[in-house]
Amino acid sequence: MSALTELAAIASTEAQKLTNYIKSNNLPLPSFEVDAPGELPIPSTDEDLQASKIRLLKAAQDLQALALGPAEDLRWKAWNQYNDNISLHAIMHFRLPEAVPVNGTATFAEISQKTGLKEPLVMRFVRHAAIYHVFKEVSSGVVAHTAGSVALLDGSSVRDWLDMTFEEWAPASVYAVKQLIQSPDSGEQSDAGFGIAFGGQTIFEFLAQNPDRARVFGLSMSNFSKGASHKVEHLITNYDWPSLGESTVVDLGGSHGHISLAIAKAHPKLKFVVEDLPGTTAQGEEMLPAEFKDRISFIGHDLNQLQPYKGADVYMFRSVLLNWPDKYVVKFIKNLVPALKPGSKVLINEGVLPRPGEVSDWDYKVLTSLDLCMLAMFNSKERTVEEWEGLFKEADPRFAFQYARKPEGSLLWIIEAVWQPTESP
Numbered sequence: 012m013s014a015l016t017e018l019a020a021i022a023s024t025e026a027q028k029l030t031n032y033i034k035s036n037n038l039p040l041p042s043f044e045v046d047a048p049g050e051l052p053i054p055s056t057d058e059d060l061q062a063s064k065i066r067l068l069k070a071a072q073d074l075q076a077l078a079l080g081p082a083e084d085l086r087w088k089a090w091n092q093y094n095d096n097i098s099l100h101a102i103m104h105f106r107l108p109e110a111v112p113v114n115g116t117a118t119f120a121e122i123s124q125k126t127g128l129k130e131p132l133v134m135r136f137v138r139h140a141a142i143y144h145v146f147k148e149v150s151s152g153v154v155a156h157t158a159g160s161v162a163l164l165d166g167s168s169v170r171d172w173l174d175m176t177f178e179e180w181a182p183a184s185v186y187a188v189k190q191l192i193q194s195p196d197s198g199e200q201s202d203a204g205f206g207i208a209f210g211g212q213t214i215f216e217f218l219a220q221n222p223d224r225a226r227v228f229g230l231s232m233s234n235f236s237k238g239a240s241h242k243v244e245h246l247i248t249n250y251d252w253p254s255l256g257e258s259t260v261v262d263l264g265g266s267h268g269h270i271s272l273a274i275a276k277a278h279p280k281l282k283f284v285v286e287d288l289p290g291t292t293a294q295g296e297e298m299l300p301a302e303f304k305d306r307i308s309f310i311g312h313d314l315n316q317l318q319p320y321k322g323a324d325v326y327m328f329r330s331v332l333l334n335w336p337d338k339y340v341v342k343f344i345k346n347l348v349p350a351l352k353p354g355s356k357v358l359i360n361e362g363v364l365p366r367p368g369e370v371s372d373w374d375y376k377v378l379t380s381l382d383l384c385m386l387a388m389f390n391s392k393e394r395t396v397e398e399w400e401g402l403f404k405e406a407d408p409r410f411a412f413q414y415a416r417k418p419e420g421s422l423l424w425i426i427e428a429v430w431q432p433t434e435s436p
């Protein structure tokens with residue numbers, strides 16, 4: 012068997028297995044049509060089916076690479092990644108999805124009239140995006156939605172993510188390598204690719220001055236936390252919250268408070284203090300449902316300053332420290348010390364960089380690309396377990412590192428250290 016036929020056989024076997032499950036459970040089959048399911052309808056808890064899906068994805072990706080050969084594969088990968096995004100970015104920015112009725116059609120001229128984008132440009136963007144099933148041209152010049160274009164409608168979960176990717180993350184990635192040439196030894200966020208693209212600002216300085224973009228960033232984080240690998244449920248069910256009783260948890264870099272809110276719903280005895288930069292916490296306060304106002308409060312706080320809330324039981328960093336170079340992570344942990352009481356826990360819920368083969372191919376791809384994204388955006392990185400442990404030691408040897416474990420299906424690990432001031436010098 013050639014590698015090509017072997018991969019095709021794997022793809023066929025796995026696709027059949029997934030289809031059998033979907034059919035035997037009378038679930039909707041995946042398609043590009045407007046009424047297609049939002050995701051492959053297989054349970055996130057079924058490891059066997061999830062592994063099957065990952066083998067299918069890997070086989071499909073490798074098939075394309077082999078069918079093209081190495082030079083052409085690289086040529087088109089690099090080229091398409093940039094150009095595909097032009098049509099998608101334009102479709103999002105000029106709100107083309109809103110200009111087409113979900114179960115009807117609109118002409119290029121009608122879309123142009125509603126969006127203000129010139130008709131020839133509407134045609135170019137729609138025809139290009141339709142290649143990857145975002146819209147379809149049902150007859151010449153007449154456009155209908157697909158599952159992909161519906162996913163971009165206002166209020167959909169992926170829209171903010173794409174918005175943030177196009178507006179902030181993509182320009183940063185273009186300059187990632189330039190940063191390594193200009194300032195290879197820098198330990199500063201402001202030197203990252205983002206800084207080169209945005210006049211020396213860090214993303215957080217930029218967001219502080221652009222509340223509209225801060226809102227999109229916050230919503231993206233909240234949506235990301237709903238994706239299978241970053242679901243907050245992994246943290247809710249795999250950390251021993253019940254043993255804390257009536258405790259207070261400080262959620263550092265807690266954005267609009269969506270993580271605290273989700274944990275608060277599941278564990279009614281806990282109280283939360285969400286800390287973030289003042290603009291973000293002000294937005295979070297506005298968005299907080301009234302029934303949680305007695306259990307969730309907000310403090311505008313810069314991680315660079317000493318921790319203002321003293322004596323909490325848990326200080327939690329979730330998806331925060333990966334944004335910072337090592338010296339800042341050490342500083343942020345040190346800044347907690349004067350506020351800690353013996354037994355206070357520092358809980359970290361962040362990615363851990365695995366070695367090749369330690370996690371599925373899909374997870375490995377997500378984590379390594381997140382690692383590079385951290386480089387471009389923040390001059391930072393994803394870390395190994397040993398690196399996490401080392402950062403606590405460097406911050407203060409009186410932290411007792413407890414464990415780092417990965418909940419099943421989650422890309423975010425649960426890492427805990429306890430403040431034990433009497434046990435070490």
Ligand SMILES: C[S@@+](CC[C@H](N)C(=O)[O-])C[C@H]1O[C@@H](n2cnc3c(N)ncnc32)[C@H](O)[C@@H]1O
Pocket residue numbers: 215232233236263264265266267270286287288291312313314315328329330331334
């Ligand atoms: C990647 S988001 C994570 C949000 C949330 N914890 C989650 O899991 O979805 C990082 C957060 O850190 C906040 N942040 C960045 N710099 C900060 C600083 N100097 N002080 C406090 N928070 C900061 C950002 O505003 C943002 O909300």
